[in-house]
Amino acid sequence: MSILSKHMSNLILFSILIHLLACNENTDQKVKLVELKKEPSIAYSDSIPKEVNKMMHLFKDIVGFENNAIVFADKSKIIYDDSKNKSTDELLNNPDIEDMFHWTYNTEIEKPNNQEDPGRIRNEAFFKALYGENKEEVRKNLKSFVWCPKLVNQTIQFNKKNGAFEALKRVSDELDLHPEWKKYIQNIGGTFNWRNISGTNRLSAHSFGITIDINTSFSHYWQWDCGCKNENAKLGYKNSIPMELVEIFEKNGFIWGGRWYHYDTMHFEYRPEMFN
16 A cells, blocks of 8 residues: 555544544533433522422422512412511411411421411412312312222312322321221311301312311311400410321321411311421
8 A cells, every 4th residue: 555545544534533523522412402401491599589489399380480470370470479567467368478488387396386377378369370260160170089998988079280189199098097097087077168267258278179177076176165256366275186197197298277376176288388
């Protein structure tokens, strides 16, 4: 082979090597692009309030946060913080979404703190956006299942939106393994019921199909015990529900009315946003 031929061969080999390296680099870039596309569609930001970030992660119907407003999948928006200082009565009767986190839901306390009702402050527009605007819309979102089929075998309905139904089904499956608690979990007091809270103009969480009342025969409610509907009444505290039972609900995203000063120990409400 001539010197010229050898030189040409070396040039060809060098060109092939350069081409292979370039292809490998392009392949790496393509892999990186694919990996980037796997990132979550929701961009979390330090500029977004912590509680909003949490709700964007928990509820698929919340898709963004713009100009102090939560954005829902249907493009509707609700103001997050109206920047008003409010009394306890105003927090209950005219809350914004930020007010719902006014009290911290604490699973470690043995007895509710004075006048604190974490989770009892509810912005109705928020729950209507998540679970149904009115009675008929909520009814369409309900799904039936058999509650604790071995121990109770009672058919109930719960809202299938934003993980509520699946969460209660998990609770049912676990409680069904505890015959020692059968008396507390049979004769369910109710789930969906579009109504106001007794003595108020506020919609009950039962209206949205995200609440279950267990057996009322073994429960305590502040209005029953004080014989009044006065929110400012000085209350005692009563409970007979086993805390191990409560913990099963809580680990699945349900707050318990027994952790309220205005206690309602039969009441379990799907509120995963209230947990840290």
